[in-house]
Amino acid sequence: MFKRIAVVNRGEAAVRLIRAVRELNAEQTGSDPITVIALHTEAERRAMFVRQADEGVVLRRTDAAATPYLDHAELARALQEARADAIWVGWGFVAEDPGFAEIVRDLGITFIGPSPEAMRLLGDKVEAKLLAEKVNVPVAPWSGGPVETRADARRHAHAIGYPLIIKARSGGGGRGIRKVWSEDELELALERTQGEAERSFGDPVVFIERLVTEARHVEVQVIADAHGNVWAPGVRDCSIQRKNQKVIEESSSPLMTKEQADHLRQVSAELVKAADYQGAATVEYLYQPEQKIFTFLEVNTRLQVEHPITEATTGIDLVKLQIQVAAGMPLPGECPAEFGHAVEARLNAEDADAGFAPAPGTVQMLKFPLGSGLRVDTGIAAGDVIPPDYDSMVA
CATH class of the missing domain: 3.40.50.20 (Rossmann fold)
Structure with a gap:
């Protein structure tokens, strides 16, 4: 250790x-x-x-x-x-x-966490999609690789159909993404997405895929060790978002059957195993309840903010498991089953009257709820200073 x-x-x-x-x-x-x-x-x-x-x-x-x-x-x-x-x-x-x-x-x-090689493979949304297709993870119709020119974009858009979405290969956080509803919007959207991707992530490469509408955002928590074991303990629903940022998460998804959740666990575990991955990750999907269709979104090669709801519904400690796996220890036995239900809400220091702009400053009063079934993860207390330099989430 x-x-x-x-x-x-x-x-x-x-x-x-x-x-x-x-x-x-x-x-x-x-x-x-x-x-x-x-x-x-x-x-x-x-x-x-x-x-x-x-x-x-x-x-x-x-x-x-x-x-x-x-x-x-x-x-x-x-x-x-x-x-x-x-x-x-x-x-x-x-x-x-x-x-x-x-x-x-x-x-x-x-x-x-994962090796640099596994991080690059799954963090690259194009390479991750190609690998997902190889292991039969459901993927929406897409360009099959990077899109560089206007001619490429028009050709793929014609084959995929509208509406579609242009995405940056790298990064995340809601940047480098543009929806395109018709052909006359395509070229400008391509140029702007490439430019934003270059500025935000230092990588202008983008791809195109079918825009999945009226969908829920669901994700599978996975953790893999160096001995070939992969757990997929939790399936979370993160559909309540603001500006492509999650606000409320729950586990498990209220709209999915056990059979659907088990299938997502299986294919997600196969995906990270194919990448020779070690550590914690989250495999994200879009789910269309009426059609009962899942489409692969991306892999986050790290622990997520919302990991506590998986811990609450499985009894495991993902951070302790991260440390033990990195130290070469195997995952202990069978993956625990989910039980009960958990909901997480993010607390942000923001000014609602100013368009929810960050509101840094000294915390004058702070009182969190206490009681059975409640958990608060935070890094602040009364008297602490919330600086203007970082994300506004404080708990």
Whole structure:
């Protein structure tokens, strides 16, 4: 088992890792406890995740990236100063960055997650779709590869039919996506999507697929070890969204039968196994209830914000499993069955009167609900400062 885990994240995500490590330490009597080192900015010295960590290393601000949490060179320096033998990245920042995972590997540090090769394969939406087709995961009609020119776009659009959607090969977060309802919108949408993809992700490559309408957004939680075992413990419904960002999630999906959920689990496990994947991931689909049709959307090669509802309905701890799998341990026995139902709501520090713009500042009062069946994952307390530099989600 690891001795020193550095957390390359902040806020709620970092606190989640700290809690999991504390539980592992309590369970592993007779062995040295795991030390958690928080990498943080100078402004975050008093943040909750830094207070709760065993040690801290300050990330220096440089001109190489918008935030030190994205600066590969600075992160590498801090990891060496931390004397870490493993790192946990959670979600956001460098969680799906294969270039950073390679740097970590070159430093001789274990990346608690997939290999850079598996991350590239499944993080590339074009390659992921091609692999999905090979293992019979349902895929919507699409261009079958990248679309580069206007002529390519017109040819594929004619074969696929309207409405369609143009998507960036890389990235996510609702960027690099445009719906096209008719032929006269196609060329402008192609140029704008390519430009946005280049600006947002440094990769202008896009593809085209049929627009799936009146669909639910469902996803399968998977975790795989180095011994050929793959669990697919939870199927979640994440259809309530705002600006392509999930707001309310629940497990399991209220519109799917057990047979449908079991089928999605099976094909999702086969997909990550075909990619020689190790660690936690989420396979996302669109589901049209009236036609009872599923279509593959993408794979997120990391843990998701909404993972707690799978934990609540299976009794497993996905973060502890991530650490154990990365340490070479096999998944313990059979995948637990789902039970009950769980709903997660995201709490964002935003100003509703200003179009839900982020509302940073000092937390004057904070009181979360308590009681049986309730769980709150957060990285803030009363008196803490919510900075303007990061995502507005605080719990």
